[in-house]
Amino acid sequence: MGYGRDGMYGWIWRHLPGNAWIKALTSIVLVLAVVYVLFQYVFPWAEPLLPFNDVTVDNS
Amino acid sequence: MTVSVLGELLITAGLVLGLFVVYSLWWTNVIADRAANRQADKVRDHWAQGDGGTGGPGALDTKDGIGFLHVPAMKNGEVLVEKGTSTKVLNDGVAGYYTDPVKAVLPTSGKEGNFSLAAHRDGHGAKFHNIDKLKKGDPIVFETKDKWYVYKVYAVLPETSKYNVDVLAQVPKESGKKKPGHYITLTTCTPVFTSRYRYVVWGELVRVDQVDSERTEPAELR
Numbered sequence: 001m002g003y004g005r006d007g008m009y010g011w012i013w014r015h016l017p018g019n020a021w022i023k024a025l026t027s028i029v030l031v032l033a034v035v036y037v038l039f040q041y042v043f044p045w046a047e048p049l050l051p052f053n054d055v056t057v058d059n060s
Numbered sequence: 061m062t063v064s065v066l067g068e069l070l071i072t073a074g075l076v077l078g079l080f081v082v083y084s085l086w087w088t089n090v091i092a093d094r095a096a097n098r099q100a101d102k103v104r105d106h107w108a109q110g111d112g113g114t115g116g117p118g119a120l121d122t123k124d125g126i127g128f129l130h131v132p133a134m135k136n137g138e139v140l141v142e143k144g145t146s147t148k149v150l151n152d153g154v155a156g157y158y159t160d161p162v163k164a165v166l167p168t169s170g171k172e173g174n175f176s177l178a179a180h181r182d183g184h185g186a187k188f189h190n191i192d193k194l195k196k197g198d199p200i201v202f203e204t205k206d207k208w209y210v211y212k213v214y215a216v217l218p219e220t221s222k223y224n225v226d227v228l229a230q231v232p233k234e235s236g237k238k239k240p241g242h243y244i245t246l247t248t249c250t251p252v253f254t255s256r257y258r259y260v261v262w263g264e265l266v267r268v269d270q271v272d273s274e275r276t277e278p279a280e281l282r
Binding site for chain 2: 047051053058
């Protein structure tokens, strides 16, 4: 379905506008945006659901 | 071609998990320390302003924190102590005193009982990371606006169930004590990087020093 032989990242790469430099820059920005969303929203949400950081004793 | 997409997804998942480790063990410390420092400064400012020669438990401002815990054996400076042990409180890189399931008795009340505290072992400031370095006889000092409460560790429980709320009892029998006294209890999770068990350290009050005008630290901290 259009991903070709080089997977989804290749697909994204080919659909980014501009020459290789601009594509590389855009990619970096995209990666940073993803990391930001993960650190700011996804991980804080996921953390309490995972059994790594309970430090108190309780009855529950 | 579906294989390459699947491979990419697996690599991506690996990277995300790696990032989660970075987040848990580094980034949460950065933001927790920032929050803790801000709140600690506020408490110190309040104390410095003195609000009219108060002293005594009535002057206690529990919102920003009630004092600082100094544990030389943990080598982590001072730890702000706040009310409650909810995730929200502890994630600010502080130690919280229990309000539930067993209410901590604050040393400032002067009453006999157990001053029970919890803090993170890893991430979010990791204030009790080095709890395993504490040995019998080591000092734990709690600093308030006008007093230094000097405790000495007398018992350690390196591993117990997370449901063992008896360790917080006003007279913690598991530590070997039978009579009421002024106790302090530190709890955190163990082994490191997991939450399977709880690590518990008990101390007993040996001395209360008055804070002087220079806030000279008690001998245990020098």
